Amino acid sequence: MLLERNLHLQQKQSLHISAQTIQSLKILQFSHGELSSYLEDQAERNPLINLKLPNPTDAMPEPPTEAKGQTERLTATNAPGSTFATEKTHAMQSGGDSLGARPSQGQSRKSHDIRDAIDVIEATCPAKTTLREHLLSQIGFAFRDLSDQRLAAELIEHFDGDGYLRAKTTTLAPMLGVDAEKIEKTLKVIQGFDPAGVGARDLGECLKIQLEDLGKLRPEMEIMLDHIDLLAKFDISRLASLTGTSRDAVLEMAKEIRTLDPKPGRKFDDSPTLSAYPDILVNRTRDGRVTVELNSALLPRVLVDRQYYAEIKTQRLNEQDKRFVVDCMKNAGWLTKNLDQRAQTILKIATEIARKQDRFLRDGPEHLRPLGLKDVAAAAGVHESTVCRAIANKYMMTAHGLFELKFFFSNSLASLDGGEDQSSETVRHKIKQLIDAEKPEAVLSDDAIVAQLQSSGIEVARRTVAKYRDMMRIPSSPQRRREKRAKAKFNFA
Numbered sequence: 001m002l003l004e005r006n007l008h009l010q011q012k013q014s015l016h017i018s019a020q021t022i023q024s025l026k027i028l029q030f031s032h033g034e035l036s037s038y039l040e041d042q043a044e045r046n047p048l049i050n051l052k053l054p055n056p057t058d059a060m061p062e063p064p065t066e067a068k069g070q071t072e073r074l075t076a077t078n079a080p081g082s083t084f085a086t087e088k089t090h091a092m093q094s095g096g097d098s099l100g101a102r103p104s105q106g107q108s109r110k111s112h113d114i115r116d117a118i119d120v121i122e123a124t125c126p127a128k129t130t131l132r133e134h135l136l137s138q139i140g141f142a143f144r145d146l147s148d149q150r151l152a153a154e155l156i157e158h159f160d161g162d163g164y165l166r167a168k169t170t171t172l173a174p175m176l177g178v179d180a181e182k183i184e185k186t187l188k189v190i191q192g193f194d195p196a197g198v199g200a201r202d203l204g205e206c207l208k209i210q211l212e213d214l215g216k217l218r219p220e221m222e223i224m225l226d227h228i229d230l231l232a233k234f235d236i237s238r239l240a241s242l243t244g245t246s247r248d249a250v251l252e253m254a255k256e257i258r259t260l261d262p263k264p265g266r267k268f269d270d271s272p273t274l275s276a277y278p279d280i281l282v283n284r285t286r287d288g289r290v291t292v293e294l295n296s297a298l299l300p301r302v303l304v305d306r307q308y309y310a311e312i313k314t315q316r317l318n319e320q321d322k323r324f325v326v327d328c329m330k331n332a333g334w335l336t337k338n339l340d341q342r343a344q345t346i347l348k349i350a351t352e353i354a355r356k357q358d359r360f361l362r363d364g365p366e367h368l369r370p371l372g373l374k375d376v377a378a379a380a381g382v383h384e385s386t387v388c389r390a391i392a393n394k395y396m397m398t399a400h401g402l403f404e405l406k407f408f409f410s411n412s413l414a415s416l417d418g419g420e421d422q423s424s425e426t427v428r429h430k431i432k433q434l435i436d437a438e439k440p441e442a443v444l445s446d447d448a449i450v451a452q453l454q455s456s457g458i459e460v461a462r463r464t465v466a467k468y469r470d471m472m473r474i475p476s477s478p479q480r481r482r483e484k485r486a487k488a489k490f491n492f493a
Helices: 019-028 032-045 105-124 131-142 146-157 169-176 180-190 203-214 219-226 228-232 236-243 247-257 264-268 306-313 319-356 358-363 373-380 384-391 424-436 446-455 462-471 477-490
Strands: 049-052 074-076 084-086 280-284 290-294 301-304 395-398 401-404
Touching (some): 032 049, 032 319, 146 169, 146 180, 169 180, 203 219, 219 228, 319 384
Antiparallel strands (some): 395 401
């Protein structure tokens, strides 16, 4: 057997993605909340990063109407052949300035006065009682035995924010070390607590408890609440048959039920409602120009502490410490560059969206154009995947309200008259308009909606109308007819 050594050259293609590129792709698709969490983690790991996070409550402006004298912004004119006028390009800043700079005497006095005012408010306004605290405070009056009090407290811990006990008693029994009958007995006592309706397992039971508390739980009302699904569908004839009453009597009972609280625990809910905050602000000036800017109140500030870096470099460090400090400086630099690139990319893509959806910005949702990722990508000079990441979990504030950037992308439906294609979102909007304008005596079937859309030049199939109606959680025409007639007769809102 002959063994030989041979040397030869071979070309091979491979893709290497740097850590900096990976970080850039990651933070581009972050929402503002995810970005804040990520930056907090980076600041904890890197002593050269000074971080100041925004207060989201300052980031929800009023829906814009006209831009008046705004100077620090990135603007884009949507007139043909126009160019960008960049007045402030760095939404994120990097440099040696420390965020811990000492405020002026006037600023310090103002902050002190505000803090004093807050202290006074906190001292004079008691904290809001939670549902859990409110229920636990009633246990001592309802139960004498200590073991019963402990069981009641355990059950209350399983209540949700609406005041319901969603878990089954057979599931809780082995967890709490008691039999299901004991749980049922204890729960029955808790259901007598304030507010009326807490401790219910479902909506029907919740409403029964409230009616019983008011002394209005009649047998026919109880039967009606046992079939609350029929009430939700406004199947008045079926309910009249089950309760042995007239249709008018059923509608009177329905009107009485509407005065009850389906979520009694919510009045004690003091947790903040998580809102969607606008990443992009769009305005139209008096001369017709569209201005697009990043919401500066939502942007974190990341500064590289170069002064601290210079001080550390002058000290005697071993090789491991030197390498750590150099890596920290390099990583901080990457982060600030990637944050700036993220801001510029989002702004560029949002500007193209605003340019292509100019009629929507001017005239409203019914004028939304069909738009694909590739259309924006080609205009912005980026890849489709970049557009996909940039619009993820981002919101735009317009004169017509707050919209997720994904809202502006939709498929097209052909026009019958050869005119401009309609977006699927626009068609859904028109379907909703037609249904909202219905009269109780003239409710439109899906076929009638198709005919109405075709008369306005929109080609759409009946199954498409049904699909869009289901997406908007709009019931069928028979159910809408029942609801509208009942509401018209008894002035239901």
